[in-house]
Amino acid sequence: MNPLQNLKVLSFPMNNLTSSIPATIFSISSLLNISLSNNNLSGSLPMDMCYANPKLKELNLSSNHLSGKIPTGLGQCIKLQVISLAYNDFTGSIPNGIGEIPSNLSHCRELRVLSSSFNQFTGGIPQAIGVYLGSNGISGPIPAEIFNISSLQVIDFTNNSLSGSLPMGICKHLPNLQGLYLAQNHLSGQLPTTLSLCGELLFLSLSFNKFRGSIPREIGNLSKLEHIDLRSNSLVGSIPTSFGNLKALKFLNLGINFLTGTVPEAIFNISELQNLALVQNHLSGSLPSSIGTWLPDLEGLYIGANEFSGTIPMSISNMSKLTVLSLSDNSFTGYNPLKGTLPNSLGNLPIALESFTAYACQFRGTIPTGIGNLTNLIWLDLGANDLTGSIPTTLGRLQKLQRLHIAGNRIRGSIPNDLCHLKNLGYLGLSSNKLSGSTQVVLEIFCATELFLDSNALAFNIPTSLWSLRDLLVLNLSSNFLTGNLPPEVGNMKSITTLDLSKNLVSVGSTVTLVVFIVLWIRRRDNMEIPTPIDSWLLGTHEKISHQQLLYATNDFGEDNLIGKGSQGMVYKGVLSNGLNVAIKVFNLEFQGALRSFDSECEVMQGIRHRNLVRIITCCSNLDFKALVLEYMPNGSLEKWLYSHNYFLDLIQRLNIMIDVASALEYLHHDCSSLVVHCDLKPKSMQQTKTLGTIGYMAPEHGSAGIVSTKSDVYSYGILLMEVFARKKPMDEMFTGDLTLKTWVESLSNSVIQVVDAIY
Known part of the structure; x- marks a missing residue:
């Protein structure tokens, strides 16, 4: 590289x-x-990297495997704008003086962006650094010098x-600040009134902290503000009327606080507003009659x-873009249009509506047929209203429900x-009504994974076909008038976590059946803490979410998300308009086979129904953009829990994890509608799947001849099992020549204590 003395740009990302x-x-x-971002570069950076x-x-080395300390000489790059x-x-701490991330970065006077998210820094924040240090385990207060x-x-x-509070003069020296993201910390105190001095501010995210006091009315002077998220704090008082001046505002979330009073009418007149979330406060009053005219772009209204x-x-009904309407736990009454009842005009709500929640709203009368x-x-x-009558057959038209x-x-x-037509139905809750007759119809809803029919007046013999529903996670038929025997076939329900037939006339057919039932209950009892799939937002069809919605959910696929x-693309965390956290896998269409991989993953994953496997929620498919939207796993990967210094798994936790992995693998190999071979079992893939194997985990026949079979997965599982309990990677530097993780464990088979992770 020495002869390239005129080179100005060196760019090799995503190789x-x-x-x-x-x-x-x-x-x-x-x-x-x-x-050089998105490669597999390793090693450390030279301490004098900026002297020449x-x-x-711009220096972009993100998404690699670089390690060691941040060079102290980085501050010599005085023209740096982006790091x-x-x-x-x-690794290392973030000191206030010369050290791992040196304070002499203050010499970089043109610095606009510094991103060091998702490393293993600990300790406090250096006083001269201020951008993109998300998810690093940093503690202590934010030094006031950052805001200078x-x-x-x-x-x-x-x-x-x-922790600590924000300085009262927070924005006095930040004339160019456009985004302030301090969510998910332990910050407290009152919100500074000087936030109004950040005149260029577009995004204000202070959610999930411990801020108290009232919301400063001065925030209403930030005319360019597009996004306000103050949810999950301890804010009191009323919503400032000055918020009605924020004509550029698109997202406002003040949920889960202690706000009182009425919502300023001017807020309902912000025509750019797309999402308004005020849930779990003590707000009162009524909605303005012209809300649908004033908010033509509103997509989500959350006021439960x-x-x-x-x-x-x-x-x-004029809000043509409205997709979520959440009114639960309020006291709506009156005569027009809902009249304290649910009239047929409910069917005139926007056709784009995807979610209508009116739980515990004191509605009475019948369910209108127009809802179809x-x-x-x-x-x-x-739920939890005073509705009477029968379930309308028109619900069978709701094919996406x-x-x-x-x-x-x-x-x-x-x-x-007609409910048989709802092939995408994952959750059916009809508990505590006065339903009668047979539930044979429910057994034909094969996609359903949670069925709650308890506390009704159902009376019939339990059909033997019930025990063939292998995808069921929860079945509650208690407190009815069911009869019949509990057969041994109940053991066929391999995925079920809750089965309640109590308070019926069901008898146990034999001692063997009783034993089978007890074993099933014990086996499922210990898995009750495992979260069930997010059925409420499994969209079931591929082209359900737009590219624009994904851009909004991920802050334009920002690096902090x-x-x-992997070789096939990137995975981002995002928040959908309904507040659901998701993982978005964006395929690299320049990678050979990406389109085929996208299609096959859609086909395979949409049919998967298992509590230990990440579920596909929806996808986005355009000519030049392909992405899968998946459940977000907030605890991260198994690799993080095994090898990060600030995480720990005890012996029982590791055993339970490997039992869960085995259960999922058994399902993929034997219980899916079509055989699925995972091909890449390893700690990092415990939260997402890939199609190519990884060296060290692949079965010999997979690596040498490309042969893929269930035996390959079993081999990989064995390697993974050894890694989890020994806490040694197959590619550890100790394994050279003929010595591998497998042969090492085999050689110590008579002295297991030398194999097991010393942390025990």
């Missing part, structure tokens, strides 16, 4: 580069941009353990668990055969 970065690269004095690079403006070191293995770096455009310390009353305005017109509904919740909850009413009659990468 498969390995080994360390040649030190000679940092000797090219003409370089302005070094971009005074002109360097991205995120998603590596850098006038060039900063973004400050992101999301998901750390920061408050004290709203009055009528639900007819103008809501809302053909895009995914979630319908009318995945969650139907009508429990806690006075519904009579039988369950209509990146949680993983």
